Amino acid sequence: MKKLNLSDQLMLGVCYYPEQWPEEMWEDDMIRMKHMGINLIRVGEFAWSIFEPTEGNFYFKDFDYMLRLAHKHGLKVIIGTPTATPPAWLTEKYPEVLNATVEGHLLNHGLRRHTNYTSTTYHRLCAAITEALVLNYKDNPAVVGWQLDNEFNCEIGEFYSESDHEAFRAWVQQRYGTLEKLNDAWGTVFWSQTYSSWSQVYLPRLVPGGKQPNPHLALDEKRFISDSVIAFAKIQADIIAEHAPHHFITTNGLFGHLDSHKLTKELLDFFSYDSYPQFSTIFYDANEARSLEDRSWSLTLSTVRSISPQFCIMEQQAGPGGWVNKMDMPSPRPGQLRLWSYQSIAHGANLVVYFRWRSATFGQEIYWHGLNDYGNTPNRRLAEAEKVAKEMAHISDLIASTTVQADVAIVRDYTNEWDGEYDVWHGPFGWKSGKEWFKALTRTHIPSDVLYINEETTLAELQRYKLLVYPHPAIMTKATAQLLEAYVVSGGHIVFGCRSGYKDQRGHCYMLPFPGVLSTLAGITLEEYTVVKGTREAVSIVCTDDQSTSFATSYFNEIIEPYASTVDVIAVYNEDYYKGKPALTRNAFGKGTAWYYGSVFSEEIARYLLQQLDVVSTPAPWLELPEQVELSIRGNELAQYCFILNYSQQPAAITLHEPAYELLSGKTIDGQLELAGYDVLILRKA
Known part of the structure; x- marks a missing residue:
């Protein structure tokens, strides 16, 4: 049997929970799925108590029947290993598998994700259920792949269980080898924290003032958690790879404290993501200027694409969402379900799986609505999903083999993200500036990637882009700095913000003038810096070539001191004690340029820099598009396809200066047209 390849076709699926519905409903459900164009179902990720009702006694009869029905009606199946929700008999008999709070209190059975990743008992039990499932279904004609667990670290x-402390102690010993090296890495001479025995080493614990660990211990804690998740996932992935090599392996998520790039590279065929754009209504910041709302999910999808150029949306929002006690999300407006589906496809998804087929009538997710409401009768969401299914089948041959194309990348790395969770002197700035840059790029219709950089990143990977935006990399190794220098020397352009380059991999500050190891590339040092507290202390910068152009700064200001003759001062501060001092510089370095901004980016300053750089522009100059629509490009050696998505309820005026073939309608269009609210176009130049 050939392993399913995402590049072969676009597919539409739905999450299905047969254990929650009477058996007599199953076949009718599948007939309806197939009729509307569903290709695939995901099952089983929460069914451990069904599969193994008591320890060592496996029961697959009901799911065997359900899979026969799926095969009968031409539906492919992804099975989830059910290790995110162990049954009650397991946690009662083996309490050592439970997670604990930082205070040491066990987190009890009753929700999900209440276990730890390090218990050898849990490893054994998870391996047993995984192997039993795989052996039972490895030759089932309906099954095409496996989802490991569900949403690691959700x-x-x-x-902080006892097994976690023990595993961390072993991890630290393997990482550093000697207590001398550990004490050096964590700077334990500060406040007399020096360890004289490995038995003294723990994960962060409560200290005076609450949980305030040594910052270098806190950074290593995140590295340890990521390694623990990957080791746990490997147990299951190895079993599947051994017994069912013809099935693909994936997992879903994108949660914190996990290097999803490493996880995917080592264990998976491709990565999967759970996309709920209406979370933008929950996490909305009323103080954010010009919020992107559901369009902001495109930035997250770009992150997923950095892991897998073609990926799966394992859960695509299909209705209003919410648990009984939280997450009350409104219903998608007419057209939004289809819009969000194409948002995923436009950013690299070749498999989109709606969550879920039918709204649950009981349990914690009783208000997390699926395509079908409780009454199980036709509705507009079902109609929209059916329209998407038919359109995907129509465009599959053209789009499936394509990948997203971009000339600019927003650069990130896990080390700074993890360090920044604790370090308020740089952590909050990375997410803020990255989002503001994305706003500037997407509203000027310049597609962008997210690029995660690490010690394995090559010069060739950087050279795919004309422009790199690396907003606030406080931690910067000398090797990475040299790699970025080589990129710029070869003709690339890079932009940094404040708080860059001053820490090593351990989180120690270099004994160098700021910006540390980036000083050579930027051609500057810093005279001074200060935290900006609120609007009272906010200052502005003014451009040196046009004093009528100014921008407000926020959060942090650095006073730049150029030292290289190749540095041009682009803007200076316009007030306070550092009035007239450099705030924004450009350094000609080899064939490229390195820009340094001594503050946190806003959309306005990002737009200004794009104009000044003049190295990237919209890839479709033959289109005139308003801000409210997004442009994304998928292409291959044969053709480029322009995805145009209208995120507004209002129609958008679009002008085509050259004729283009529109894939969804099958028509050639030209000139001016009105794109309806929440509507989508896919264009190929005629």
């Missing part, structure tokens, strides 16, 4: 991403 709900909780910190672990």
Whole structure:
């Protein structure tokens, strides 16, 4: 049997929970799925108590029947290993598998994700259920792949059980080898924290003032959690790879304290993501200027694409969402379900799986609505999903083999993200500036990637882009700095913000003038810096070539001191004690340029820099598009396809200066047209 390849076709699926519905409903459900164009179902990720009602006694009869029905009606199946929700008999008999709070209190059975990743008992039990499932279904003609667990580190991403402390102690010993090296890495001479025995080493614990660990211990804690998740996932992935090599392996998520790039590279065929754009209504910041709302999910999808150029949306929002006690999300407006589906496809998804087929009538997710409401009768969401299914089948041959194309990348790395969770002197700035840059790019219709950089990143990977935006990389190794220098020397352009380059991999500050190891590339040092507290202390910068152009700064200001003759001062501060001092510089370095901004980026300053750089522009200059629509490009050596998505309820005026073939309608269009609210176009130049 050939392993399913995402590049072969676009597919539409739905999450299905047969254990929650009477058996007599199953076949009717599948007939309806197939009729509307569903290709695939995901099952089983929460069914451990069904599969193994008591320890060592496996029961697959009901699911065997359900899979026969799926095969009968031409539906492919992804099975989830059910290790995110162990049954009650397991946690009662083996309490050592439970996670604990930082205070040491066990997190009890009753929700999900209440276990730890390090218990050898849990490893054994998870391996047993995984192997039993795989052996039972490895030759089932309906099954095409496996989802490991469900949403690693969702709900909780910190672990303080006794087995976690023991595993961390072993991890630290393997990482550093000697107590001398550990004490040096963690700077334990500060406040007399020096360890004289490995038995003294723990994960963060409560200290005076609450949980305030040594910052270098806190950074290593995140590295340990990520390694623990990957080791746990490997147990299951190895079993599947051994017994069912013809099935693909994936997992879903994108949660904290996990290097999803490493996880995917080592264990998976491709990565999967759970996309709920209406979370933008829950996490909305009333103080954010010009919020992107559901369009902001495109930035997250770009992150997923950095892991897998073609990926799966394992859960695509299909209705209003909410648990009984939280997450009350409104219903998608007419057209939004289809819009969000194409948002995923436009950013690299070749498999989109709606969550879920039918709204649950009981349990914690009783208000997390699926395509079908409780009454199980036709509705507009079902109609929209059916329209998407028919359109995907129509465009599959053209789009499936394509990948997203972009000339600019927003650069990130896990080390700074993890360090920044605790370090308020740089952590909050990375997410803020990255989002503001994305706003500037997407509203000027310049597609962008997210690029995660690490010690394995090559110069060729960087050279795919004309422009790199690396907003606030406080931690910067000398090797990475040299790699970025080589990129710029070869003709690339890079932009940094404040708080860059001053820490090493351990989180120690270099004994160098700021910006540390980036000083050579930027051609500057820093004279001074200060935290900006609120609007009272906010200052502005003014451009040196046009003093009528100014921008407000926020959060942090650095006073730049150029030292290289190749540095041009682009803007200076316009007030306070550092009035007239450099705030924004450009350094000609080899064939490229390195820009340094001594503050936190806003959309306005990002737009200004794009104009000044003049190295990237919209890839479709033959289109005139308003801000309210997004442009994304998928292409291959044969053709480029322009995805145009209208995120507004209002129609958008679009002008085509050259004729183009529109894939969804099958028509050639030209000139001016009105794109309806929440509507989508896919264009190929005629």
